[in-house]
Amino acid sequence: MLSSDETYASLNGAWRLMLGKADGLRQFDLSADGFWNSFFAIVVAAPALIVGWVGLANEIGDPNAFAGRFSML
Structure with a gap:
């Protein structure tokens, strides 16, 4: 497991x-x-992923919300 400093x-x-600064690579x-x-x-990412999946799972039952996502394409 990583230490808090490494994280x-x-x-x-x-x-x-993500801000476009190449010196971020030196942090890894x-x-x-x-x-x-x-x-x-x-x-680290699991809590946000789970919340997103639960939100998406709730929308799958609603055909209007799901079709709305594809209308953006």
Whole structure:
């Protein structure tokens, strides 16, 4: 499991990359251990993913809401 400092550095690096700043790449651990530790990101992302899935599951029963998503395309 990652320490809080490593988690903060990774999230900060990802945020800087999303802002278009290439120096965010320096925040990542690019070693083999860093690669395997990156799979712990699912623990950070899981709560938001679950909330999104539950919200989508509630809309699947409503054909108007589901068709509305495809009308944007």
